[in-house]
Amino acid sequence: METPQDVAATLAKFNILERDVALIREAGRRLEGRFDAFIAEWYQWLCGHAEFERYFGNDRARLERAQSMQRVHWQTFFSGMLDVEYFRSRRHVGAVHARIELPNDIFIAGMSEVRNQIARELGALQPRSDDLEDMIAAIGKLLALETFLAIDELTRIQREKLEEASQAIIEMSTPVTPIWEGMLLLPLVGIMDSIRARDVMNKTLAKIAETRSRVFVLDIGGVAAMDTAVANQIIKISKATRLMGCETIVSGISPAVARTLVELGVAVDDVRTTATLQDAITIGLRLIGADSTSAARALA
Amino acid sequence: MTGHPAASSVDGTFTGGRGGASIVQVDGCLLMSVQGDIASDGFRASGERMLAAVRQQPRQAVIVDLSAVEVIDDVEFAALLELAATSRMLGARCVFSGLAPGIVAFLVSADLPTESVEAFRSVDDALAALRASDARAAGGVPA
Numbered sequence: 001m002e003t004p005q006d007v008a009a010t011l012a013k014f015n016i017l018e019r020d021v022a023l024i025r026e027a028g029r030r031l032e033g034r035f036d037a038f039i040a041e042w043y044q045w046l047c048g049h050a051e052f053e054r055y056f057g058n059d060r061a062r063l064e065r066a067q068s069m070q071r072v073h074w075q076t077f078f079s080g081m082l083d084v085e086y087f088r089s090r091r092h093v094g095a096v097h098a099r100i101e102l103p104n105d106i107f108i109a110g111m112s113e114v115r116n117q118i119a120r121e122l123g124a125l126q127p128r129s130d131d132l133e134d135m136i137a138a139i140g141k142l143l144a145l146e147t148f149l150a151i152d153e154l155t156r157i158q159r160e161k162l163e164e165a166s167q168a169i170i171e172m173s174t175p176v177t178p179i180w181e182g183m184l185l186l187p188l189v190g191i192m193d194s195i196r197a198r199d200v201m202n203k204t205l206a207k208i209a210e211t212r213s214r215v216f217v218l219d220i221g222g223v224a225a226m227d228t229a230v231a232n233q234i235i236k237i238s239k240a241t242r243l244m245g246c247e248t249i250v251s252g253i254s255p256a257v258a259r260t261l262v263e264l265g266v267a268v269d270d271v272r273t274t275a276t277l278q279d280a281i282t283i284g285l286r287l288i289g290a291d292s293t294s295a296a297r298a299l300a
Numbered sequence: 301m302t303g304h305p306a307a308s309s310v311d312g313t314f315t316g317g318r319g320g321a322s323i324v325q326v327d328g329c330l331l332m333s334v335q336g337d338i339a340s341d342g343f344r345a346s347g348e349r350m351l352a353a354v355r356q357q358p359r360q361a362v363i364v365d366l367s368a369v370e371v372i373d374d375v376e377f378a379a380l381l382e383l384a385a386t387s388r389m390l391g392a393r394c395v396f397s398g399l400a401p402g403i404v405a406f407l408v409s410a411d412l413p414t415e416s417v418e419a420f421r422s423v424d425d426a427l428a429a430l431r432a433s434d435a436r437a438a439g440g441v442p443a
Binding site: 198201202205208209236237239240244245270 | 396404409
Protein backbone atom coordinates (compact mmCIF):
# COMPACT_ATOMS: atom_id res chain seq x y z
CA MET A 1 0.00 0.00 0.00
CA GLU A 2 1.18 3.50 -0.82
CA THR A 3 2.22 6.11 1.71
CA PRO A 4 1.49 9.81 0.99
CA GLN A 5 5.13 10.06 -0.16
CA ASP A 6 4.65 7.16 -2.60
CA VAL A 7 1.49 8.81 -3.94
CA ALA A 8 3.33 12.09 -4.55
CA ALA A 9 6.25 10.27 -6.22
CA THR A 10 3.96 8.25 -8.50
CA LEU A 11 1.95 11.33 -9.49
CA ALA A 12 5.20 13.09 -10.33
CA LYS A 13 6.32 10.11 -12.40
CA PHE A 14 3.13 10.22 -14.44
CA ASN A 15 3.55 14.01 -14.69
CA ILE A 16 0.12 14.68 -13.17
CA LEU A 17 0.29 18.30 -11.98
CA GLU A 18 -2.06 20.66 -10.14
CA ARG A 19 -3.23 22.04 -13.48
CA ASP A 20 -4.09 18.55 -14.73
CA VAL A 21 -6.18 17.90 -11.63
CA ALA A 22 -8.01 21.22 -12.14
CA LEU A 23 -8.68 20.31 -15.79
CA ILE A 24 -10.01 16.87 -14.81
CA ARG A 25 -12.38 18.49 -12.30
CA GLU A 26 -13.50 20.96 -14.96
CA ALA A 27 -14.16 18.04 -17.36
CA GLY A 28 -16.17 16.34 -14.60
CA ARG A 29 -18.34 19.44 -14.20
CA ARG A 30 -18.93 19.62 -17.96
CA LEU A 31 -19.89 15.91 -18.19
CA GLU A 32 -22.18 16.12 -15.13
CA GLY A 33 -25.37 14.13 -15.68
CA ARG A 34 -23.96 12.29 -18.65
CA PHE A 35 -22.28 9.48 -16.71
CA ASP A 36 -25.13 6.98 -17.12
CA ALA A 37 -25.29 7.42 -20.87
CA PHE A 38 -21.55 7.24 -20.91
CA ILE A 39 -21.44 3.94 -19.01
CA ALA A 40 -24.18 2.49 -21.18
CA GLU A 41 -22.18 3.40 -24.28
CA TRP A 42 -19.09 1.70 -22.85
CA TYR A 43 -21.02 -1.52 -22.15
CA GLN A 44 -22.31 -1.29 -25.72
CA TRP A 45 -18.69 -1.46 -26.78
CA LEU A 46 -17.94 -4.37 -24.42
CA CYS A 47 -20.96 -6.23 -25.80
CA GLY A 48 -19.09 -6.61 -29.06
CA HIS A 49 -16.41 -8.67 -27.33
CA ALA A 50 -16.40 -12.29 -26.21
CA GLU A 51 -15.59 -11.26 -22.62
CA PHE A 52 -19.04 -9.70 -22.17
CA GLU A 53 -20.66 -13.06 -22.70
CA ARG A 54 -18.12 -14.75 -20.45
CA TYR A 55 -18.43 -12.40 -17.48
CA PHE A 56 -22.04 -11.25 -17.66
CA GLY A 57 -23.74 -13.87 -19.85
CA ASN A 58 -27.32 -13.77 -18.68
CA ASP A 59 -26.49 -12.55 -15.15
CA ARG A 60 -28.30 -9.22 -15.13
CA ALA A 61 -27.71 -8.63 -11.41
CA ARG A 62 -23.97 -8.88 -11.87
CA LEU A 63 -24.09 -6.50 -14.83
CA GLU A 64 -26.08 -3.95 -12.83
CA ARG A 65 -23.67 -4.22 -9.89
CA ALA A 66 -20.71 -3.70 -12.18
CA GLN A 67 -22.37 -0.65 -13.75
CA SER A 68 -23.19 0.95 -10.41
CA MET A 69 -19.60 0.37 -9.29
CA GLN A 70 -18.42 2.04 -12.48
CA ARG A 71 -20.61 5.07 -11.74
CA VAL A 72 -18.82 5.50 -8.39
CA HIS A 73 -15.52 4.85 -10.11
CA TRP A 74 -15.95 7.70 -12.60
CA GLN A 75 -17.30 10.07 -9.98
CA THR A 76 -14.10 9.57 -7.99
CA PHE A 77 -12.07 9.87 -11.17
CA PHE A 78 -13.48 13.31 -11.99
CA SER A 79 -13.42 14.47 -8.35
CA GLY A 80 -9.62 14.72 -8.68
CA MET A 81 -9.00 13.57 -5.09
CA LEU A 82 -5.70 11.83 -5.80
CA ASP A 83 -4.83 10.66 -2.29
CA VAL A 84 -3.84 7.41 -0.56
CA GLU A 85 -7.47 6.29 -0.47
CA TYR A 86 -7.78 6.85 -4.22
CA PHE A 87 -4.67 4.73 -4.86
CA ARG A 88 -6.07 2.02 -2.62
CA SER A 89 -9.37 1.94 -4.50
CA ARG A 90 -7.57 1.69 -7.87
CA ARG A 91 -5.41 -1.14 -6.61
CA HIS A 92 -8.59 -2.85 -5.52
CA VAL A 93 -9.68 -2.87 -9.18
CA GLY A 94 -6.58 -4.95 -9.93
CA ALA A 95 -7.40 -7.29 -7.03
CA VAL A 96 -10.90 -7.82 -8.43
CA HIS A 97 -9.47 -8.51 -11.88
CA ALA A 98 -7.05 -11.01 -10.37
CA ARG A 99 -9.94 -12.78 -8.66
CA ILE A 100 -12.11 -13.00 -11.77
CA GLU A 101 -9.01 -13.69 -13.92
CA LEU A 102 -9.79 -10.86 -16.32
CA PRO A 103 -7.34 -10.89 -19.22
CA ASN A 104 -5.14 -7.79 -19.46
CA ASP A 105 -5.95 -7.18 -23.12
CA ILE A 106 -9.66 -6.50 -22.56
CA PHE A 107 -8.85 -4.31 -19.54
CA ILE A 108 -6.35 -2.13 -21.38
CA ALA A 109 -8.53 -2.02 -24.50
CA GLY A 110 -11.42 -0.95 -22.25
CA MET A 111 -9.35 1.87 -20.70
CA SER A 112 -8.38 3.02 -24.18
CA GLU A 113 -12.03 2.96 -25.21
CA VAL A 114 -12.93 5.07 -22.15
CA ARG A 115 -10.38 7.65 -23.19
CA ASN A 116 -11.80 7.81 -26.73
CA GLN A 117 -15.34 8.10 -25.40
CA ILE A 118 -14.47 10.93 -23.03
CA ALA A 119 -12.62 12.73 -25.82
CA ARG A 120 -15.64 12.37 -28.12
CA GLU A 121 -18.08 13.56 -25.44
CA LEU A 122 -15.99 16.58 -24.47
CA GLY A 123 -15.42 17.45 -28.12
CA ALA A 124 -19.15 17.38 -28.86
CA LEU A 125 -20.06 19.64 -25.91
CA GLN A 126 -20.95 23.24 -26.78
CA PRO A 127 -19.47 25.74 -26.20
CA ARG A 128 -16.10 24.11 -26.80
CA SER A 129 -13.59 24.54 -23.98
CA ASP A 130 -10.45 26.49 -24.83
CA ASP A 131 -8.40 23.90 -22.97
CA LEU A 132 -9.99 20.88 -24.69
CA GLU A 133 -6.71 19.31 -25.81
CA ASP A 134 -4.98 19.80 -22.45
CA MET A 135 -8.08 18.46 -20.73
CA ILE A 136 -8.04 15.26 -22.80
CA ALA A 137 -4.28 14.91 -22.23
CA ALA A 138 -4.76 15.26 -18.45
CA ILE A 139 -7.51 12.63 -18.48
CA GLY A 140 -5.21 10.38 -20.54
CA LYS A 141 -2.46 10.68 -17.93
CA LEU A 142 -4.79 9.79 -15.09
CA LEU A 143 -6.19 6.81 -17.04
CA ALA A 144 -2.64 5.60 -17.63
CA LEU A 145 -2.00 5.86 -13.87
CA GLU A 146 -5.16 3.88 -13.11
CA THR A 147 -4.15 1.21 -15.61
CA PHE A 148 -0.74 0.99 -14.00
CA LEU A 149 -2.15 0.66 -10.48
CA ALA A 150 -4.56 -2.11 -11.45
CA ILE A 151 -1.92 -4.06 -13.39
CA ASP A 152 0.69 -3.53 -10.67
CA GLU A 153 -1.70 -4.91 -8.05
CA LEU A 154 -2.51 -7.85 -10.29
CA THR A 155 1.20 -8.61 -10.70
CA ARG A 156 1.81 -8.25 -6.98
CA ILE A 157 -0.95 -10.73 -6.18
CA GLN A 158 0.41 -13.20 -8.72
CA ARG A 159 3.93 -12.83 -7.34
CA GLU A 160 2.61 -13.40 -3.83
CA LYS A 161 0.80 -16.56 -4.92
CA LEU A 162 3.95 -17.81 -6.62
CA GLU A 163 6.06 -17.18 -3.52
CA GLU A 164 3.51 -18.95 -1.35
CA ALA A 165 3.53 -21.92 -3.71
CA SER A 166 7.31 -22.20 -3.82
CA GLN A 167 7.49 -21.84 -0.04
CA ALA A 168 4.98 -24.66 0.28
CA ILE A 169 7.04 -26.81 -2.07
CA ILE A 170 10.20 -26.16 -0.02
CA GLU A 171 8.32 -27.00 3.18
CA MET A 172 7.02 -30.21 1.69
CA SER A 173 10.33 -31.25 0.19
CA THR A 174 12.27 -31.47 3.48
CA PRO A 175 10.15 -33.46 5.89
CA VAL A 176 12.62 -34.00 8.74
CA THR A 177 10.68 -36.44 10.93
CA PRO A 178 11.42 -37.97 14.32
CA ILE A 179 10.99 -41.76 13.84
CA TRP A 180 12.26 -42.88 17.21
CA GLU A 181 13.21 -41.08 20.37
CA GLY A 182 16.58 -39.59 19.51
CA MET A 183 16.41 -40.47 15.80
CA LEU A 184 15.42 -38.29 12.84
CA LEU A 185 14.72 -39.37 9.26
CA LEU A 186 14.80 -37.28 6.11
CA PRO A 187 13.94 -39.07 2.88
CA LEU A 188 15.35 -36.83 0.17
CA VAL A 189 13.53 -36.93 -3.15
CA GLY A 190 14.16 -35.10 -6.42
CA ILE A 191 16.85 -32.63 -7.29
CA MET A 192 19.43 -31.26 -4.84
CA ASP A 193 20.79 -27.80 -5.48
CA SER A 194 22.62 -25.37 -3.23
CA ILE A 195 19.41 -23.63 -2.06
CA ARG A 196 17.79 -26.94 -1.20
CA ALA A 197 20.96 -28.18 0.51
CA ARG A 198 21.03 -25.06 2.68
CA ASP A 199 17.39 -25.58 3.53
CA VAL A 200 18.03 -29.22 4.43
CA MET A 201 20.96 -28.14 6.63
CA ASN A 202 18.97 -25.46 8.47
CA LYS A 203 15.87 -27.60 8.96
CA THR A 204 17.92 -30.56 10.16
CA LEU A 205 20.01 -28.59 12.65
CA ALA A 206 16.93 -26.85 14.04
CA LYS A 207 15.13 -30.17 14.39
CA ILE A 208 18.13 -31.79 16.10
CA ALA A 209 18.23 -28.96 18.61
CA GLU A 210 14.48 -29.22 19.14
CA THR A 211 14.24 -33.02 19.51
CA ARG A 212 17.70 -33.61 21.06
CA SER A 213 18.29 -36.35 18.52
CA ARG A 214 21.52 -38.29 18.40
CA VAL A 215 21.06 -40.01 15.04
CA PHE A 216 20.01 -38.47 11.74
CA VAL A 217 19.22 -40.81 8.86
CA LEU A 218 19.45 -39.12 5.47
CA ASP A 219 17.95 -41.34 2.79
CA ILE A 220 19.17 -40.29 -0.65
CA GLY A 221 17.62 -43.20 -2.56
CA GLY A 222 15.25 -40.76 -4.27
CA VAL A 223 17.81 -38.17 -5.31
CA ALA A 224 17.76 -37.92 -9.09
CA ALA A 225 21.40 -37.12 -9.79
CA MET A 226 24.54 -37.26 -7.72
CA ASP A 227 27.56 -35.12 -8.50
CA THR A 228 30.50 -33.65 -6.58
CA ALA A 229 28.52 -30.62 -5.46
CA VAL A 230 25.67 -32.68 -4.02
CA ALA A 231 28.14 -35.09 -2.40
CA ASN A 232 30.01 -32.21 -0.79
CA GLN A 233 26.74 -30.78 0.53
CA ILE A 234 25.91 -34.12 2.12
CA ILE A 235 29.37 -34.29 3.71
CA LYS A 236 28.83 -30.78 5.09
CA ILE A 237 25.47 -31.76 6.55
CA SER A 238 27.12 -34.76 8.18
CA LYS A 239 29.90 -32.59 9.67
CA ALA A 240 27.37 -30.09 10.95
CA THR A 241 25.15 -32.64 12.68
CA ARG A 242 28.24 -34.12 14.34
CA LEU A 243 28.98 -30.72 15.86
CA MET A 244 25.49 -30.87 17.36
CA GLY A 245 26.33 -34.24 18.86
CA CYS A 246 24.27 -36.10 16.28
CA GLU A 247 25.58 -38.81 13.95
CA THR A 248 24.44 -38.76 10.31
CA ILE A 249 23.88 -42.03 8.49
CA VAL A 250 23.43 -41.67 4.73
CA SER A 251 21.31 -44.49 3.37
CA GLY A 252 20.05 -45.49 -0.05
CA ILE A 253 23.45 -45.40 -1.75
CA SER A 254 23.02 -47.33 -4.98
CA PRO A 255 26.00 -49.12 -6.57
CA ALA A 256 26.00 -46.51 -9.35
CA VAL A 257 26.12 -43.63 -6.85
CA ALA A 258 28.83 -45.37 -4.82
CA ARG A 259 30.93 -45.83 -7.97
CA THR A 260 30.40 -42.22 -9.02
CA LEU A 261 31.48 -40.95 -5.61
CA VAL A 262 34.61 -43.07 -5.62
CA GLU A 263 35.46 -42.11 -9.19
CA LEU A 264 34.96 -38.43 -8.38
CA GLY A 265 37.38 -38.87 -5.49
CA VAL A 266 34.89 -37.44 -3.00
CA ALA A 267 36.13 -37.83 0.57
CA VAL A 268 33.26 -39.94 1.89
CA ASP A 269 35.43 -41.66 4.49
CA ASP A 270 34.08 -39.65 7.40
CA VAL A 271 30.45 -40.15 6.42
CA ARG A 272 28.69 -43.28 7.58
CA THR A 273 26.81 -44.83 4.65
CA THR A 274 24.54 -47.83 4.16
CA ALA A 275 22.93 -49.38 1.11
CA THR A 276 19.42 -49.57 2.50
CA LEU A 277 17.25 -47.53 4.81
CA GLN A 278 16.70 -50.63 6.92
CA ASP A 279 20.43 -50.99 7.61
CA ALA A 280 20.63 -47.33 8.55
CA ILE A 281 17.75 -47.61 11.00
CA THR A 282 19.25 -50.75 12.55
CA ILE A 283 22.59 -48.99 13.06
CA GLY A 284 20.80 -45.89 14.31
CA LEU A 285 18.82 -47.81 16.91
CA ARG A 286 22.02 -49.42 18.14
CA LEU A 287 23.69 -46.00 18.40
CA ILE A 288 20.90 -44.54 20.50
CA GLY A 289 20.95 -47.62 22.66
CA ALA A 290 17.66 -49.08 21.51
CA ASP A 291 18.01 -52.68 20.43
CA SER A 292 16.28 -53.26 17.10
CA THR A 293 14.52 -56.46 18.21
CA SER A 294 13.02 -54.74 21.25
CA ALA A 295 12.17 -51.84 18.97
CA ALA A 296 10.42 -54.23 16.62
CA ARG A 297 8.56 -55.69 19.56
CA ALA A 298 7.51 -52.24 20.71
CA LEU A 299 6.24 -51.43 17.25
CA ALA A 300 4.33 -54.70 16.91
CA MET B 301 26.44 -21.82 37.54
CA THR B 302 25.31 -25.18 36.23
CA GLY B 303 22.96 -26.26 38.98
CA HIS B 304 24.39 -29.76 38.74
CA PRO B 305 24.25 -31.49 42.17
CA ALA B 306 27.82 -32.81 41.95
CA ALA B 307 29.28 -29.48 40.89
CA SER B 308 31.98 -27.86 42.97
CA SER B 309 33.75 -24.69 41.99
CA VAL B 310 37.39 -24.96 40.95
CA ASP B 311 38.23 -21.31 40.67
CA GLY B 312 35.06 -19.80 42.01
CA THR B 313 35.37 -16.71 39.85
CA PHE B 314 33.26 -15.60 36.99
CA THR B 315 34.87 -12.76 35.16
CA GLY B 316 31.62 -11.35 33.78
CA GLY B 317 31.78 -8.34 31.52
CA ARG B 318 32.49 -8.98 27.86
CA GLY B 319 33.41 -12.61 28.16
CA GLY B 320 34.83 -15.40 30.21
CA ALA B 321 33.91 -18.71 31.71
CA SER B 322 33.13 -20.38 34.96
CA ILE B 323 35.03 -23.59 35.63
CA VAL B 324 33.54 -26.24 37.89
CA GLN B 325 34.34 -29.84 38.65
CA VAL B 326 31.47 -32.16 37.74
CA ASP B 327 31.54 -35.91 38.11
CA GLY B 328 35.30 -36.19 37.63
CA CYS B 329 35.27 -33.81 34.63
CA LEU B 330 36.08 -30.16 34.32
CA LEU B 331 33.13 -28.20 33.02
CA MET B 332 33.93 -24.87 31.45
CA SER B 333 30.78 -22.81 30.81
CA VAL B 334 31.69 -20.14 28.32
CA GLN B 335 29.80 -16.85 28.55
CA GLY B 336 29.69 -14.12 25.93
CA ASP B 337 32.62 -13.17 23.79
CA ILE B 338 35.31 -15.80 23.10
CA ALA B 339 37.71 -13.28 21.56
CA SER B 340 38.20 -11.54 24.90
CA ASP B 341 40.85 -11.35 27.61
CA GLY B 342 38.32 -12.83 30.01
CA PHE B 343 38.05 -15.99 27.95
CA ARG B 344 41.82 -16.29 27.50
CA ALA B 345 42.33 -15.99 31.26
CA SER B 346 39.63 -18.63 31.89
CA GLY B 347 41.30 -20.94 29.36
CA GLU B 348 44.59 -20.63 31.19
CA ARG B 349 42.94 -21.34 34.56
CA MET B 350 41.27 -24.37 33.01
CA LEU B 351 44.58 -25.70 31.65
CA ALA B 352 46.20 -25.14 35.03
CA ALA B 353 43.43 -27.21 36.64
CA VAL B 354 44.02 -29.96 34.06
CA ARG B 355 47.72 -29.98 34.90
CA GLN B 356 47.01 -30.39 38.58
CA GLN B 357 44.79 -33.36 37.91
CA PRO B 358 45.58 -34.88 34.52
CA ARG B 359 43.66 -37.70 32.77
CA GLN B 360 40.35 -36.09 33.39
CA ALA B 361 38.08 -34.92 30.63
CA VAL B 362 37.13 -31.34 29.87
CA ILE B 363 33.68 -30.28 28.67
CA VAL B 364 33.54 -26.87 27.06
CA ASP B 365 29.89 -25.81 27.16
CA LEU B 366 28.99 -23.24 24.53
CA SER B 367 25.21 -23.08 25.00
CA ALA B 368 25.41 -19.49 26.25
CA VAL B 369 27.43 -18.39 23.21
CA GLU B 370 25.45 -16.79 20.41
CA VAL B 371 28.12 -16.10 17.82
CA ILE B 372 31.45 -17.71 16.96
CA ASP B 373 33.64 -16.36 14.17
CA ASP B 374 36.65 -18.08 12.57
CA VAL B 375 39.18 -16.50 14.95
CA GLU B 376 37.15 -17.52 17.98
CA PHE B 377 36.71 -21.02 16.59
CA ALA B 378 40.50 -21.27 16.15
CA ALA B 379 40.92 -20.24 19.79
CA LEU B 380 38.55 -23.05 20.84
CA LEU B 381 40.45 -25.60 18.72
CA GLU B 382 43.72 -24.44 20.25
CA LEU B 383 42.30 -24.85 23.74
CA ALA B 384 41.11 -28.38 22.89
CA ALA B 385 44.48 -29.34 21.35
CA THR B 386 46.39 -28.00 24.36
CA SER B 387 44.22 -29.85 26.86
CA ARG B 388 44.65 -33.05 24.82
CA MET B 389 48.40 -32.51 24.97
CA LEU B 390 48.08 -32.36 28.76
CA GLY B 391 46.32 -35.69 28.62
CA ALA B 392 42.69 -34.59 29.01
CA ARG B 393 40.03 -35.46 26.48
CA CYS B 394 38.28 -32.26 25.42
CA VAL B 395 34.68 -32.25 24.19
CA PHE B 396 32.27 -29.46 23.33
CA SER B 397 28.58 -29.18 24.08
CA GLY B 398 25.63 -26.94 23.29
CA LEU B 399 26.69 -25.54 19.92
CA ALA B 400 23.72 -23.60 18.47
CA PRO B 401 22.36 -24.57 15.02
CA GLY B 402 23.23 -21.16 13.58
CA ILE B 403 26.86 -21.41 14.76
CA VAL B 404 27.18 -24.94 13.36
CA ALA B 405 25.75 -23.88 9.99
CA PHE B 406 28.31 -21.07 9.84
CA LEU B 407 31.31 -23.23 10.84
CA VAL B 408 30.50 -25.83 8.20
CA SER B 409 29.61 -23.42 5.40
CA ALA B 410 32.85 -21.50 6.07
CA ASP B 411 34.76 -24.78 5.63
CA LEU B 412 36.47 -24.47 9.01
CA PRO B 413 38.34 -27.58 10.20
CA THR B 414 35.73 -29.27 12.40
CA GLU B 415 37.05 -32.83 12.07
CA SER B 416 38.93 -32.84 15.36
CA VAL B 417 35.94 -31.53 17.30
CA GLU B 418 34.09 -33.98 19.46
CA ALA B 419 30.70 -32.51 20.24
CA PHE B 420 27.55 -33.30 22.17
CA ARG B 421 24.17 -31.69 22.25
CA SER B 422 24.20 -30.88 25.94
CA VAL B 423 26.36 -31.15 29.05
CA ASP B 424 24.17 -34.09 30.14
CA ASP B 425 24.85 -35.96 26.89
CA ALA B 426 28.58 -35.24 27.17
CA LEU B 427 28.74 -36.46 30.78
CA ALA B 428 26.82 -39.62 29.88
CA ALA B 429 29.15 -40.37 26.98
CA LEU B 430 32.27 -39.74 29.05
CA ARG B 431 30.94 -41.96 31.84
CA ALA B 432 30.14 -44.73 29.33
CA SER B 433 33.62 -44.65 27.81
CA ASP B 434 35.14 -44.62 31.31
CA ALA B 435 33.13 -47.73 32.14
CA ARG B 436 34.31 -49.41 28.93
CA ALA B 437 37.92 -48.53 29.71
CA ALA B 438 37.53 -49.90 33.25
CA GLY B 439 35.93 -53.09 31.93
CA GLY B 440 38.77 -53.56 29.47
CA VAL B 441 36.44 -53.27 26.46
CA PRO B 442 37.98 -51.14 23.71
CA ALA B 443 36.13 -47.84 23.25
